[in-house]
Amino acid sequence: MTTTAPDRVRLDSHEETADTPLLLTVEEAARRLRIGRTRMYDLVRSGAVRAVYVGRLRRVPTECLQEYVTRLITQGEG
Incomplete structure (x- = not known):
């Protein structure tokens, strides 16, 4: 019987598929x-998480959520 290490969250291993949205509503991002x-x-208002407008619709790019989380981790380490 072999044991495996517990699953670890890797920020750079997010798998994107054709169904993965690139832009989220603010509610979806939350x-x-x-x-x-x-x-x-x-x-979003403070600029801590960047958002873009598509026409009149405000959307949060998934990469901006990742940047925010990375900043939180970095600030927590320093």
Whole structure:
């Protein structure tokens, strides 16, 4: 019987498929981060998480969520 190491979260191993959205609504981004909608809007308004406009619709690129989480990790280490 072989044992394996526990699964570890790797930030650079996110697998994207054709169905993976590149842009999220602010509410979807909040769910991805497991935070409240109001907190997510505050992060976007403050510029902590970048967002883009597509016409009149505000969207959060998934890569911007990743950048935010990476910054949180880096700040926690320093």
